[in-house]
Amino acid sequence: MRLDLTHIQRWIAPGSRVLDLGCGDGEFLEILREQRQVRGTGIEIGEREITSAVARGLNIVEQNLDEGLANFPDQSFDTVVMAHAIQAVHYPDRVLDEMLRIGREGIITFPNFGHWRCRFYLSTKGRMPVSRFMPYNWYDTPNIHFCTVNDFEALCEEKKIRILARDVVGHTEGKPMLASAWPNLFATTAIYHITH
Amino acid sequence: MNLPKDANSVGIVAPTVARFEEPLTLACGRDLPSYEIIYETYGRLNAERSNAVLVCHALSGHHHAAGYHSLEDKRPGWWNECIGPGKPIDTDRFFIVSLNNLGGCHGSTGPKSINPDTGQAWGPDFPPLRARDWVNSQARLADYLGIECWAAVVGGSLGGMQAMRWALEYPQRIKHCIVIAAAMKLSAQNLAFNEVARQAILSDPSFAEGYYDREGSPPTAGLSLARMVGHITYLSDNAMANKFGRDLRSGSFDQGTEENVEFQVQSYLRYQGSQFSNSFDANTYILMTRALDYFDLAREYDNDAVAAFKHAECSFLVISFSTDWRFSPERSREIVDALIAADRPVTYAEIEADEGHDAFLLPIPRYLDVFRAYMRRVGTAS
Numbered sequence: 001m002r003l004d005l006t007h008i009q010r011w012i013a014p015g016s017r018v019l020d021l022g023c024g025d026g027e028f029l030e031i032l033r034e035q036r037q038v039r040g041t042g043i044e045i046g047e048r049e050i051t052s053a054v055a056r057g058l059n060i061v062e063q064n065l066d067e068g069l070a071n072f073p074d075q076s077f078d079t080v081v082m083a084h085a086i087q088a089v090h091y092p093d094r095v096l097d098e099m100l101r102i103g104r105e106g107i108i109t110f111p112n113f114g115h116w117r118c119r120f121y122l123s124t125k126g127r128m129p130v131s132r133f134m135p136y137n138w139y140d141t142p143n144i145h146f147c148t149v150n151d152f153e154a155l156c157e158e159k160k161i162r163i164l165a166r167d168v169v170g171h172t173e174g175k176p177m178l179a180s181a182w183p184n185l186f187a188t189t190a191i192y193h194i195t196h
Numbered sequence: 197m198n199l200p201k202d203a204n205s206v207g208i209v210a211p212t213v214a215r216f217e218e219p220l221t222l223a224c225g226r227d228l229p230s231y232e233i234i235y236e237t238y239g240r241l242n243a244e245r246s247n248a249v250l251v252c253h254a255l256s257g258h259h260h261a262a263g264y265h266s267l268e269d270k271r272p273g274w275w276n277e278c279i280g281p282g283k284p285i286d287t288d289r290f291f292i293v294s295l296n297n298l299g300g301c302h303g304s305t306g307p308k309s310i311n312p313d314t315g316q317a318w319g320p321d322f323p324p325l326r327a328r329d330w331v332n333s334q335a336r337l338a339d340y341l342g343i344e345c346w347a348a349v350v351g352g353s354l355g356g357m358q359a360m361r362w363a364l365e366y367p368q369r370i371k372h373c374i375v376i377a378a379a380m381k382l383s384a385q386n387l388a389f390n391e392v393a394r395q396a397i398l399s400d401p402s403f404a405e406g407y408y409d410r411e412g413s414p415p416t417a418g419l420s421l422a423r424m425v426g427h428i429t430y431l432s433d434n435a436m437a438n439k440f441g442r443d444l445r446s447g448s449f450d451q452g453t454e455e456n457v458e459f460q461v462q463s464y465l466r467y468q469g470s471q472f473s474n475s476f477d478a479n480t481y482i483l484m485t486r487a488l489d490y491f492d493l494a495r496e497y498d499n500d501a502v503a504a505f506k507h508a509e510c511s512f513l514v515i516s517f518s519t520d521w522r523f524s525p526e527r528s529r530e531i532v533d534a535l536i537a538a539d540r541p542v543t544y545a546e547i548e549a550d551e552g553h554d555a556f557l558l559p560i561p562r563y564l565d566v567f568r569a570y571m572r573r574v575g576t577a578s
Contacts, residue, residue: 041536047562054543055569057576059511061532061544071533 004083004109004189005031007167011107011193012036016078019043019102021065021095022085026053033058041077043069066090069098077103084189086110087143093155099194100161106194114148114184117171133188149184156194167191204280205272206238206263206287211303214340220298220333223326229312233337234303235259235295238279239287241343247575248343249285250334251275251294252351252358255426255484256476258302261294262287275352277559284567285350289575293341298333299325299484301477308409308477320406320479327354327491331361335369347575348372352556353523354484357491360531363508364493372574374513374567377520377556379527380493380501380534386522389429390485393422397478406479419478420469427468432519432552436461494534501534511541513570515563517555518548543570 005028012018014036020029023042026049032038042060044050053060063071066089080103086092087110099106111133112118121129128138136143147155149168156163168187170176179186213234219227236259241248251261253274262279264272273294279285285292296304299322307322338346349370351359356378363373382390397403400418404411431439440461447457497504512535516528525546535542545566549555555563 039541041541050545051562051565051569054545054566055572057573059541059543061536061542062546063544071529071536073537076536076539 004169004191007169007191008081008083008107008109008193009036011105011165012038012079014038017076019072019077019080021080021082021099022088023049023053023058023060025049026056026058026060028081028083029053029058030056065095069095069102072102074101075104079103079105079107081107083107083109084111087145087147089145092145092147093159096155096159096161100196104195105164107192108194109189109191110147110152111143112149112184112187112190113146114150115188116185149187149190152190152192156192161194161196163192163194165193204282205276206280208266209236209238209260209263209273210265211236211259213303214337216336216340220329220336222323222329224324226323228298228305228323231298231305231333232303232309233295233298233305233333235293235337236261238262238292238294239290241291245343246345247290247347248341249290249292249574250338250346250349250362251279251285251292252330252334252349252355253294253297254351254353254355255488256472256481257355258300259294259296259304260302262292274557277557278564278567284564284571286571290347293337293343295334295337297330299480299487301480306477307479307483317409319409322479322483325483325487327358327361327487328365330358330487331365334358334362335366338369344369346370348374348571350374350376351378352376353378353553354488357488357493360493363510363512364504367507367509370510372513373508373510374570375528375531376515377517377523377528377553378531379523380531381491382489387489389425390489392425394482394485396421396425397482403478408478414473415478416470416473419473419476419481420466422481423472424465424469427465429522430553432521432550434519434550435552435554438550440464501530502537505534505538505540508538508540512543514542514544515556515566516546517551517553517563518546519550520553520555522553
């Protein structure tokens with residue numbers, strides 16, 4: 001399982017209701033169902049991903065996040081998760097609002113564009129970074145709203161969103177000392193547990 | 197037995213007729229004193245009787261959903277693409293029951309049957325039916341077959357409406373509700389098309405107020421016209437363009453000729469109409485379109501679909517097709533949204549398909565994939 005997903009599992013209470021925005025093939029929801037007995041719903045638009053997730057026995061709704069989430073009632077889920085998807089939506093700020101309208105708590109993970117490798121790549125090559133984590137070219141990337149750890153925290157402050165916890169995934173295996181100390185520079189993936 | 201032309205077929209099948217002597221009280225207030233239901237089954241009922249799937253048919257459907265009636269049969273049942281070994285409704289796993297609804301004209305009691313009170317065919321005097329009457333009669337059939345709870349009730353179009361009604365009327369007797377290309381109620385446009393279809397039949401002089409069997413011959417011209425109108429609404433603009441374009445069947449556009457041209461689409465529609473009008477009963481068509489018009493899932497729940505679905509205890513699969521303008525994806529999303537708001541488990545897929553409403557009958561790869569993927573959970577313990 002992707003490292004960010006193992007990190008966020010512990011923030012999800014057993015037996016709770018979880019909405020996973022951009023759930024992909026449902027890997028995470030399946031683990032939550034098996035290990036935490038959550039009642040999960042996934043939202044996805046990828047055709048193959050939907051079929052895979054449905055085959056796992058998950059409840060998946062084909063819906064485009066860019067067209068809103070108005071069909072989900074206020075506070076109808078305990079936790080709304082969006083893992084590695086916020087950078088791909090048209091209006092990340094609105095999705096963030098919606099997450100905390102629909103859920104009591106939100107969990108967000110995203111690739112940190114402030115990572116030193118990104119900065120190094122951009123400053124030395126003068127070109128948009130392409131890496132193992134961000135394997136796309138600028139013109140064909142689904143990631144249209146990259147942000148840094150500092151950007152995200154500034155948005156949370158502006159929106160009066162409370163950060164319950166922050167976690168990071170660094171470049172190396174094991175405990176990310178550097179990334180914990182200087183996340184904006186050393187976190188490859190940022191992980192936030194948020195609420196109002 | 198498999199026919200060589202279709203390796204994944206259920207093979208040769210034969211219908212059975214079940215007779216019910218206990219009166220059925222209908223939504224219209226009348227009692228149907230006794231009645232017969234013709235049905236087919238595919239696959240085997242397991243020892244726990246937990247793998248039964250009910251297939252509900254659409255407007256002009258019937259019990260023959262899969263396989264062939266004889267080796268000479270040219271066409272298989274109407275949902276052969278979805279029912280069979282390894283198909284979405286897998287006959288290696290499920291016991292499938294497919295019936296002809298009451299009021300039908302393929303062997304279940306309907307307008308062509310004899311009214312015991314008069315000794316003559318019911319004709320137009322057959323009581324009007326609603327989807328709930330079908331669901332109630334299907335529940336009787338389930339009792340008769342010893343099926344306490346359906347692993348799934350499945351239907352496309354009007355069949356999907358019956359599946360939803362099942363979920364509300366018999367919440368304990370249905371585990372999964374599969375609703376394909378359906379709606380919670382007809383739109384004004386849908387009602388209008390049905391009215392045109394009925395008027396086509398009613399205005400055929402042969403119709404004789406519905407007593408055509410007594411008075412002479414059936415209103416094939418009117419029924420054919422009704423079917424032609426219906427058929428147009430089942431296809432998309434693109435589907436018709438791709439299939440026929442402006443191709444000619446006869447005549448030419450050359451200057452200096454007076455002969456009328458005949459487009460391929462004209463001859464196709466007339467052929468469809470004529471085939472249909474020779475195999476379907478006009479009174480049944482009127483009855484079925486009225487049942488369709490009447491259907492409104494939430495009417496008795498203060499027109500609140502969320503309140504309605506709170507009565508359901510099953511999981512739902514909802515599927516729509518992008519170019520279906522008879523029951524558009526918006527109608528399916530209304531179902532999905534109401535289910536979400538009612539906190540019911542729901543899976544929804546909107547299938548990109550050119551074929552319009554008819555797509556639910558066709559082997560569209562993504563449709564079959566999602567349907568098959570969902571069916572994997574049906575009939576399992578969880």
